[in-house]
Structure formats: C-alpha cells, structure tokens
Amino acid sequence: MNELGLLFTIPSLTALLSLFIKKTSITGKLCALAAWLQLALVISVLLPILTGHSGSISFAPGLIVDKLGSYFILLTTFVVACALTHADYFFQAQSVIGEPYKESRVKLFYAVVNIFLMAMTSVFLCDSLGYLWIAIEATTLSSAPLVYFERNKHALEATWKYLIVCSVGIAFALLGTVFIFAASQRSDLGSGTLNVSELIVSAKTLSFPLLRLGFIFCLLGYGTKAGIFPLHSWLPDAHSEAPAPASAMLSGSLLNCALFGIWKASTVITAAKPEAPAFHLVAVMGALTVVAASIFIIRQHNLKRLWAYSSIENVGLMVFAIGLGSGPLFFLQALNHSLAKVSLFLISGNIVQAAGTKKLSKLHGLLENSPFWAGALALASLAVAGAPPFGSFMTEMSLLTLSLGHEYYILAALITVALAVSFLGILAHTGKVIFGAGKPDFKVFSERRAALVPMLLVTSTLAIGLLVNYGSR
Numbered sequence: 001m002n003e004l005g006l007l008f009t010i011p012s013l014t015a016l017l018s019l020f021i022k023k024t025s026i027t028g029k030l031c032a033l034a035a036w037l038q039l040a041l042v043i044s045v046l047l048p049i050l051t052g053h054s055g056s057i058s059f060a061p062g063l064i065v066d067k068l069g070s071y072f073i074l075l076t077t078f079v080v081a082c083a084l085t086h087a088d089y090f091f092q093a094q095s096v097i098g099e100p101y102k103e104s105r106v107k108l109f110y111a112v113v114n115i116f117l118m119a120m121t122s123v124f125l126c127d128s129l130g131y132l133w134i135a136i137e138a139t140t141l142s143s144a145p146l147v148y149f150e151r152n153k154h155a156l157e158a159t160w161k162y163l164i165v166c167s168v169g170i171a172f173a174l175l176g177t178v179f180i181f182a183a184s185q186r187s188d189l190g191s192g193t194l195n196v197s198e199l200i201v202s203a204k205t206l207s208f209p210l211l212r213l214g215f216i217f218c219l220l221g222y223g224t225k226a227g228i229f230p231l232h233s234w235l236p237d238a239h240s241e242a243p244a245p246a247s248a249m250l251s252g253s254l255l256n257c258a259l260f261g262i263w264k265a266s267t268v269i270t271a272a273k274p275e276a277p278a279f280h281l282v283a284v285m286g287a288l289t290v291v292a293a294s295i296f297i298i299r300q301h302n303l304k305r306l307w308a309y310s311s312i313e314n315v316g317l318m319v320f321a322i323g324l325g326s327g328p329l330f331f332l333q334a335l336n337h338s339l340a341k342v343s344l345f346l347i348s349g350n351i352v353q354a355a356g357t358k359k360l361s362k363l364h365g366l367l368e369n370s371p372f373w374a375g376a377l378a379l380a381s382l383a384v385a386g387a388p389p390f391g392s393f394m395t396e397m398s399l400l401t402l403s404l405g406h407e408y409y410i411l412a413a414l415i416t417v418a419l420a421v422s423f424l425g426i427l428a429h430t431g432k433v434i435f436g437a438g439k440p441d442f443k444v445f446s447e448r449r450a451a452l453v454p455m456l457l458v459t460s461t462l463a464i465g466l467l468v469n470y471g472s473r
Contacts, residue, residue, distance in 0.1 A: 003045050004059035004125070008118050010038045015114035024106040028088035031110045035081035038117070042077050046070040062128035062195055068263070068327050069124040072256055075335055076124070079252040079342055080117050084110075086346045086453045087245035089446060093353055097443040109149060109246075116142040116249070123257040129177050129194040129218075132261055133170070136225060139257050140166045146246035147238045158237035165234040169224025173261065176217025180268065183210035196264055203271035211272055218265040219282060225258035227312050228285055228319055229292040236296075239308035240358070244349020247304060251311045251345060252338035259318050263330060266322055274325070283323030283403075287411040289316030294422035297429075302358045303351065306429055307344050310384055313422055314341070314392075317399060320415065324402050329395060332468070336391035336461050340383035343457035347376045350450045351433070354443045360429055368438030372451040379458045381430040385423045391464035 014034040021027045048054035049070045056066040065073065091106055119138035126132040140163065148159040177194065184199060185192040186207040193199065199206065220231070227235035239247045266282065293313035300306040314337040321330040350373055351366065352358050367374040383390040396419060403412040 003057070004063065006041060007045060007121060007125075010034050010041060011114040011118045011121075015111045018107055018110035018114065021107075024091065024103050024110075025088075027107060027110050028084075028091060031114065032081070032085040032088055034114075035077070035084045035117075039074070039077045039081050042073055042121075046073065050074075059125065062131050063125050064127035064197065065125050068331060069260070071331055072124045072260060072334070073121055075338055076120050076253045076256065077117070079338055080113065080120075080249055082342060082453050082457060083245040083248045083252075083346070084113065086248075086349075086450075087113075087243075089450055090243065090245055090346075090349060090353070093350070093445045093450070097353060097445050098356070105149065105151070108145065109243075112142060112145045113246075113249070116146065118142075120253055120257050123260055126264075127196050129180060129196065129264065131194075132264060133174055133177050136173070136222065136257055136261055137170050139254055140170065140225070143246075143250060143254060146250070147242045149243050149246060150241060154237075155241045158234075158241040162234045162238040165231070166225050169221045169231065171221070172217050172224070173221025176214040176219075176221055176265070179210050179214030179217060180265070181214075183207040183214060186210070196268060199268045200271040203268060206268075206272055208272055211269060215265050215269045216281070219262055219285070222258045222261035222265075223285065223319070226255050226262070226315050226319070228315060229289040229312065232289075232292075232312050235312060236305045236308040239311065239345075240302060240304035244345055244352070247307075247349070248342040248345040251307070252342040255311060255315055256334050256338065259315065259322070259330070259334065262319065263322050263327070266325070270325055279323055279325065281323075283320055283406075283408055283411055286316045286318070286320030286323050287408075287414050289313070289319060290415050291316075291418040294418040294425065297422045297425040300425075300429065301360050303348050303360055303363060303429075303433070304345070304358055306360070306426070307341060307348060307384075310344075310422070310426065311337070311341055313418075314384070317396065317415075320403070320411070321399055324399070324406055324408075326399075326402060329399055329402065332391065332464075333395045333399070336395055336464060337384065339457045339461040339464075340380055340390070340392060343376065343380040343454040343461075344384060346457075347373055347380060347451065347454040351377070354445070355439060356441070356443075360432065363433045363439075364436035365438035365442075366434045369442040370444050370447050372447050373444075374434045376451045376454040376458065377430060378434060379462075380454060381426055383458050383461045385426040386419055387423070389462070389465045391461045391468065394465050394468070 058064045119142045122135040181192045183206045224231040296309040318333050386392040386396050
C-alpha cells in the first residue's frame, strides 16, 4: 500500500504547487522535471515485474498490476513527461509569436495534467472491473478541461461532445460490468466478484450468456471512449481543439486506457471460451475502424484532425490485436503509435503556432521555412503511416500474419487495402505541407529546441522497429 501511495505522491504535490507558483515559466519547468522523476519512481516500483522476478504486484484488494499493465504505466508516464517538456516551450512560444495565454489558464493546465496522469495510472492498476470503470470515468472528467483550454466556441462544442458521447459510452460499460458481476454470481465462486484474477480462475463456471452480454456492452462502452467506428464522433473535435501538448496526451495515452479496459474484459471471456463468437465481433469492429479511418484521412482539410483520424486508424489496429488475443501485439502497436503520434501532434503544434492556421490548404513550404520541423514532420508521418523500418510497420505485418493464422482472410485483405490508402493519404497531405513556396508570415521560434522532443520520439519508434524481435508475437 505504501508503494501505491508513492505512485501518486509526486503528481498530487505537483498539481497543488502548480496552482500557487506565481510564474508559469517556473511551473512549466517544475512539472516537466516532476514528470521525469515520476517516470524514475515508476520504474523503481515496477522493477520486480520489469526484470521478470515477479509476474504481478498486489497493492490492495482489487488493485494488482501485471506485466502488460506495468508496460502501459511506463508508456503513459513517458508520454506525459515528453508532452510536459514540450509544453514549456509551447507556452513560451505562444507568448512571443502570438497572443499569450492567461497565467491562470496555464496554471490550471499543469494542475489538471497531473490529475489526469494519476487517473490514467489508476486504470492500469485495476484488477477489479468496478475500479476499472471508475478510473476510466476519472480520465474523462480530468481531461475535459484540457479540451476546453482555448475557451472559444469550437473548444466548448468539442468538450461537450466529448463529455456527452463518452458518458453515454461509459454508461454502456457500467451495464456490461453489472452483467459480468451477475455472471459471476452463478459460478462456483460462492458470491459475486468483479476481480479479473478471480473471474479467470472460475471462468468455466460463469454464466456464459451473461458474460458474453457483459463483454459486448463493455466493448461498446470502452470502444466509444477509444474512438472505434462508428462511435468516434467526439475524437476528431477533441484532439484538434485541445492545445498541442494536450492533444499529444489524449492520443498517446488516453486512448490506451479505454483499450486496456476492453483487453481486461476480453481476458475473462477468453478464459471462459477461447473461440467465443464475441471475439469475431472485436476483430470485425477493429477492421471496420481501420477502413473507415483511411477514408476520412483522404478527405481531411485540417492538420490536427488529420492526425486525429490517424489515431482512429491505429485504435482499429489495436482492437484487431485484441480480437486476435495477442497482448504483446496490442502493446507494441500502442507503443509505436504513441511515440509517433505524440511526435506528430507536438511538431504540428509548432507549425500551427508559426503559421497561424490549421488548414492544410494554407500550409506549405515548411522545408523552406523550417528544415528541422520539416524533417521531424516527414519522419513522424512515415512512422505513423507504417513505413519500414519503423516499429508500426513491423507490428502491422505481424498482425496481418497472425490474422491469416486465424483464417481472417477477408479482414486481413480489407486492412491491407485500408493501410495502403491511409499511407498514400498521409504522404500526400504532409508532402503539400513540406514542399512548395515558403510562407512569408511564418513565425519560427527556437526552431531546434522545438524539434528536440518530437525527434527523440520518432527516433525511439525507429529503434523499436530495428531492434525488437517480432517473430514470436
């Protein structure tokens, strides 16, 4: 229990300090430093799992972290640390090249981000489906102020859509959780439970019709929060209206929380009946999400919405990995997507700040205006589009190979075509941004510093593609 408290000490203290420190420049540097210290602390606490000396760590009843959960906690903390490091530059640049944000708004941003980090960390600690539901709902409530940061009508609309659509989805997930609890009451457990570890042990004796119904409702509920098609309507608005560091966290860490909820529920139904038709539904929904997103990518006219729909495409791939029952591929796809997408949102934030517009039709000549930013955008675009030898390409190939082993021939063909379409669409859009005549009113600020974090992230996904052995996944 002491270790559990340690995980939340730094973010909670930093959230409080963010509201009381007068200078936001100091607050930004403090929060970035605290996030990296939090990453070191997380590694220290989870070291027994990471080194293979323990399969899981139990913090309290219903709060257990396993290997997959520990990897996601590390990824989430790393994403937040990178986003906060870049946020310090982002707010400074806004003060120099645009209208500066109010200090009270920036202080609230940093405080909310730390609360958001605690909520996301809680998701991956939950062994109880009840606690999991509470934690995922907490991520919605704590991230809504980040979407509303700009305080204009577009941000207000995006925030309300985010809250309403995700609240409806989370209500379905609650109903699914109730059905799973009801299924456990008709087992040899003696009494109902929502602890995943206990449900897995007694999975064969659970009431399968109730369990299947509960899983489907959880899939729809958490799938809404993850942005699967056709429940994705909130995601493009929320991700495009939030400031760049917030968009990076929403795409690179928040979506993983909802997908982890689907994975947790899937482990129970896998233990009960591995060949359950419900898994076919998961695979189909994942494939349809990839196909739909690829079509939306072709038709985009807004730079940040382009990356939002790219996130939906990658959500589809992760859902497909869950449908195949592959935890390693689920995480590897999440890892590569998070690294590339955070890089893209951060570098796109620089471009939008300097150009004063998000419209793709008005963005051109980046190579002439800022070669460093153009290089970062090109590499990150290739990474998220699945170009070899980046990690996303290796994961996608492994997913397609595994799907053929499960005889999902039609779904594999659909995903292959969709990935090719989105690849061409992303390259076409980014090519127009990079090449052409430079914009005379393009305001570059601290060019190399602004590209530092995005380049670190895209280099990481390149290293993963080159070094990780995907053969046995």
